[in-house]
Amino acid sequence: MSSPAFPQTRLRRLRRSGALRQLVRETHLDPSQLVYPLFACEGQGVRQPLDGLGDILHVSVDQLADEVEEIRRLGIGAVLLFGVPAAKDDVASGAYDEDGIVQRGVRALKAAAADTVVITDVCLCAYTSHGHCGLVQDEEILNDLSLELLARTALSHAEAGADIVAPSDMMDGRVGAIRSALDQESRGDVAIMAYSAKYASAFYGPFRDASSSAPAFGDRRTYQLDPANGREAMREIALDIQEGADAVMVKPALAYLDVVASARDRFDLPLAAYNTSGEYAMVKGAAARGWLDERQAALEMLTAIRRAGCDLIITYWAKRAASWF
Ligand code: PBG
Numbered sequence: 001m002s003s004p005a006f007p008q009t010r011l012r013r014l015r016r017s018g019a020l021r022q023l024v025r026e027t028h029l030d031p032s033q034l035v036y037p038l039f040a041c042e043g044q045g046v047r048q049p050l051d052g053l054g055d056i057l058h059v060s061v062d063q064l065a066d067e068v069e070e071i072r073r074l075g076i077g078a079v080l081l082f083g084v085p086a087a088k089d090d091v092a093s094g095a096y097d098e099d100g101i102v103q104r105g106v107r108a109l110k111a112a113a114a115d116t117v118v119i120t121d122v123c124l125c126a127y128t129s130h131g132h133c134g135l136v137q138d139e140e141i142l143n144d145l146s147l148e149l150l151a152r153t154a155l156s157h158a159e160a161g162a163d164i165v166a167p168s169d170m171m172d173g174r175v176g177a178i179r180s181a182l183d184q185e186s187r188g189d190v191a192i193m194a195y196s197a198k199y200a201s202a203f204y205g206p207f208r209d210a211s212s213s214a215p216a217f218g219d220r221r222t223y224q225l226d227p228a229n230g231r232e233a234m235r236e237i238a239l240d241i242q243e244g245a246d247a248v249m250v251k252p253a254l255a256y257l258d259v260v261a262s263a264r265d266r267f268d269l270p271l272a273a274y275n276t277s278g279e280y281a282m283v284k285g286a287a288a289r290g291w292l293d294e295r296q297a298a299l300e301m302l303t304a305i306r307r308a309g310c311d312l313i314i315t316y317w318a319k320r321a322a323s324w325f
């Protein structure tokens with residue numbers, strides 16, 4: 001396809017007005033494509049702002065009904081629930097306790113609005129005393145023994161009423177282990193959104209402070225992807241699909257838009273991107289100093305993430321963005 005050159009062709013013709021630009025816009029954002037992360041904590045009447053995350057709160061379970069009400073009013077697609085437990089131990093007991101913080105949170109969300117899509121983050125790191133995403137022995141992260149606990153965790157979320165469970169641990173084989181645990185217990189209708197291409201990234205900083213889940217020793221590089229690798233991300237996604245994932249994710253979003261674009265090219269499942277806490281905090285920090293306009297920067301980023309090819313965006317801007325567009 002070739003078009004004549006200048007002056008017959010003038011690309012500025014279709015940029016002359018807002019209405020023209022709107023008419024030929026290639027990428028659209030809708031609140032239904034956004035997922036809002038929620039952090040449930042212990043206590044009563046708690047609404048505690050998080051360092052670096054500005055307007056994002058830890059809320060106690062009794063406050064979740066108000067959150068869900070706002071999310072519905074704004075037309076946001078789903079919530080992604082994280083737990084901030086009161087206690088941690090070596091085997092992450094709080095993660096799969098049927099009365100754990102997430103399990104109570106899911107029940108509260110579903111009681112407030114049964115039709116709100118509830119996704120739960122499935123991992124051990126917020127519940128382990130050492131802060132790693134799997135079981136640890138002699139400073140090694142044990143893959144296969146962790147699978148059983150991850151599957152128990154996912155099953156307990158499903159039993160509490162989660163629509164989708166989202167494993168973020170990056171152990172090999174977790175999607176298959178979770179799928180068979182769900183199927184064995186007649187939860188075949190609960191979907192899995194896998195954090196498939198989750199990188200060992202600096203852009204999770206504020207989240208880790210918020211959920212006190214930073215590893216006590218070492219780092220997550222033996223299980224999360226090396227930021228240098230794009231082809232390996234395709235292998236992770238392909239394996240998760242083979243193991244039964246219903247949707248896959250790339251995380252973080254902005255530094256990995258090439259990975260989002262390749263994944264869109266190769267796979268036909270719903271594709272999510274996680275616009276992480278560090279990506280949010282950078283803009284918040286710069287905006288607070290007057291260095292850029294938060295609204296413009298956020299909308300540009302969210303548009304770019306969609307343009308790269310993902311269907312869903314998990315973002316701390318979900319509420320604000322929904323009110324902006
Ligand atoms: C835990 C988890 C993390 C995030 C989501 N789930 C942190 C990590 O892997 O260290 C990051 C979320 C964010 O930064 O917004 N497995």
Ligand code: ZN
Binds near residue numbers: 125126133169
């Ligand atoms: Zn984790």
